[in-house]
Amino acid sequence: MAKPINEFVNKIICGNCLELIKEIPSSSVNLIITSPPYFKQRDYGGYEKEIGNENRAEEYVENLLKLFYECFRVIKNDGSIVFNIGDKYENSSLLLVPYRFAIEVLNKLPVKLVNDITWVKLNPTPRQFRRRLVSSTEPFFHFVKSDDYYYNIDEFMNLLDKSRTKRNGNGNNLGKKYFGLIENSELLEEQKRRAIKELEEVIEEVKSGKLYSFRMKIKGIHSLPFGGQEGGRKTQILKKGFTIIKLHGNSIKRDVIESPVETIKGAKHPAIYPEYIIQELLKLLTREGDIVLDPFMGSGTTAFACKKLRRNYIGFDINQNYCKSAVNNLKEIKINNAITEWII
Numbered sequence: 001m002a003k004p005i006n007e008f009v010n011k012i013i014c015g016n017c018l019e020l021i022k023e024i025p026s027s028s029v030n031l032i033i034t035s036p037p038y039f040k041q042r043d044y045g046g047y048e049k050e051i052g053n054e055n056r057a058e059e060y061v062e063n064l065l066k067l068f069y070e071c072f073r074v075i076k077n078d079g080s081i082v083f084n085i086g087d088k089y090e091n092s093s094l095l096l097v098p099y100r101f102a103i104e105v106l107n108k109l110p111v112k113l114v115n116d117i118t119w120v121k122l123n124p125t126p127r128q129f130r131r132r133l134v135s136s137t138e139p140f141f142h143f144v145k146s147d148d149y150y151y152n153i154d155e156f157m158n159l160l161d162k163s164r165t166k167r168n169g170n171g172n173n174l175g176k177k178y179f180g181l182i183e184n185s186e187l188l189e190e191q192k193r194r195a196i197k198e199l200e201e202v203i204e205e206v207k208s209g210k211l212y213s214f215r216m217k218i219k220g221i222h223s224l225p226f227g228g229q230e231g232g233r234k235t236q237i238l239k240k241g242f243t244i245i246k247l248h249g250n251s252i253k254r255d256v257i258e259s260p261v262e263t264i265k266g267a268k269h270p271a272i273y274p275e276y277i278i279q280e281l282l283k284l285l286t287r288e289g290d291i292v293l294d295p296f297m298g299s300g301t302t303a304f305a306c307k308k309l310r311r312n313y314i315g316f317d318i319n320q321n322y323c324k325s326a327v328n329n330l331k332e333i334k335i336n337n338a339i340t341e342w343i344i
């Protein structure tokens, strides 16, 4: 029986996610982002209802699918569901478990798979296999319920865009030469004032990362472009005395995220996913104040990212020690006023 969503918001709840999720009302969550236990990979405490210890990959996928039906029910129409799953070798052969799961989801539910985002591990476990290569990628499947899914592409990986911009010169010297050129140009005083104002504005745009770079052409200094349409650059130079060419760069947003495996000293959890990836996906798929559910919260990574980015979280995990540790670590994050409680 579903309870009001407020009863779950900013709480870590200890129990079996397959049961707990049934208490969440329909169409109430903006994003589900999670990493279930991988098939036959680890023991998270030996709980009876623990997922991952099934005998066959088919049973494992079936159990995940039971959860996915509930995820589909609780997600809002414009929401997203992101599952990160790792693969497994059996008898020296990969089972392709993540893809079996994704195909089952697509076969059984009216969802769309927007991307299969590849996490490239920068520090995979150092092993020396003689007959195969070291696996160092994992998929993050991004499913949606409708074509109206919330999507903020500008916010995704924009720090990378900014660092790229920096490399291309956004220091204090940015655009400096143009100030001198304007001053010594043949422009009228009014034209000079306008050119300086627009130059200052475009410099700000580059510094803030909105723009990759720019070029300026000034009458009497730079050559006029050939041809061009009425109202184009040539006309701007002739009438206004200058033109500013804005370069938006080619910061292609790719379906690949490079990030090291989290190796947090003293961490009580053996399989933590990178907070960096979760933060980027939160920025891409949610707004501030949105509700994010992680049915396999583990050490609390999703909640940490949510709290730092002012999203609301709901976390489930079957293991009480992980729940306690996540709550304690959440208290250390003093970003907003989110109240964290622990219910047994």
Ligand SMILES: C[S@@+](CC[C@H](N)C(=O)[O-])C[C@H]1O[C@@H](n2cnc3c(N)ncnc32)[C@H](O)[C@@H]1O
Residues within 6 Å of the ligand: 015, 016, 017, 018, 034, 035, 036, 037, 038, 044, 049, 050, 051, 269, 271, 272, 273, 274, 295, 296, 297, 298, 299, 300, 301, 302, 316, 317, 318, 319, 322
């Ligand atoms: C891969 S880990 C998640 C790690 C997490 N993403 C992090 O960064 O710490 C999977 C988690 O699922 C939990 N788990 C296993 N079966 C569960 C179940 N039926 N309900 C809720 N949690 C479960 C395990 O205790 C484990 O912490």
